[in-house]
Amino acid sequence: xxxxxxxxxxxxxxxxxxxxxxxxxxxxxxxxxxxxxxxxxxxxxxxxxxxxxxxxxxxxxxxxxxxxxxxxxxxxxxxxxxxxxxxxxxxxxxxxxxxxxxxxxxxxxxxxxxxxxxxxxxxxxxxxxxxxxxxxxxxxxxxxxxxxxxxxxxxxxxxxxxxxxxx
Numbered sequence: 001x002x003x004x005x006x007x008x009x010x011x012x013x014x015x016x017x018x019x020x021x022x023x024x025x026x027x028x029x030x031x032x033x034x035x036x037x038x039x040x041x042x043x044x045x046x047x048x049x050x051x052x053x054x055x056x057x058x059x060x061x062x063x064x065x066x067x068x069x070x071x072x073x074x075x076x077x078x079x080x081x082x083x084x085x086x087x088x089x090x091x092x093x094x095x096x097x098x099x100x101x102x103x104x105x106x107x108x109x110x111x112x113x114x115x116x117x118x119x120x121x122x123x124x125x126x127x128x129x130x131x132x133x134x135x136x137x138x139x140x141x142x143x144x145x146x147x148x149x150x151x152x153x154x155x156x157x158x159x160x161x162x163x164x165x166x167x
Contacts, residue, residue, distance in 0.1 A: 040080075
């Protein structure tokens with residue numbers, strides 16, 4: 001029996017990570033646990049840890065006694081930005097580029113604007129496609145309403161209209 005060998009899974013190269021903030025035993029009232037950060041941002045705890053491993057979050061401070069993550073208000077703001085960018089469908093590599101450029105401030109404004117305008121275009125295309133899908137579903141609802149009401153002529157007209165749109 002021949003043994004099938006599979007090619008290795010490609011893993012992204014490890015991004016450069018900033019050193020962790022020194023450990024402290026005093027929790028700050030402006031710091032949040034991973035659970036609290038997940039609640040505040042709408043992302044799962046798993047996603048928060050993944051973003052940290054992927055280098056999208058700088059090394060989050062750890063509690064000195066327990067070693068648990070403690071997210072600062074700045075960390076939470078960054079996570080909210082990540083959540084928004086991800087919700088737009090922006091790939092991780094572009095999100096990483098966004099934050100790298102953002103550290104340069106005004107000198108990177110042109111590149112940041114271009115990156116976001118590209119994402120805006122992709123979003124507009126997706127929204128147009130979603131609108132077409134919504135319009136189709138609404139017409140199908142109209143079709144079934146017409147059949148329920150015994151309006152076969154109206155239903156046939158809608159069915160013909162939908163058929164002509166899919167050609």
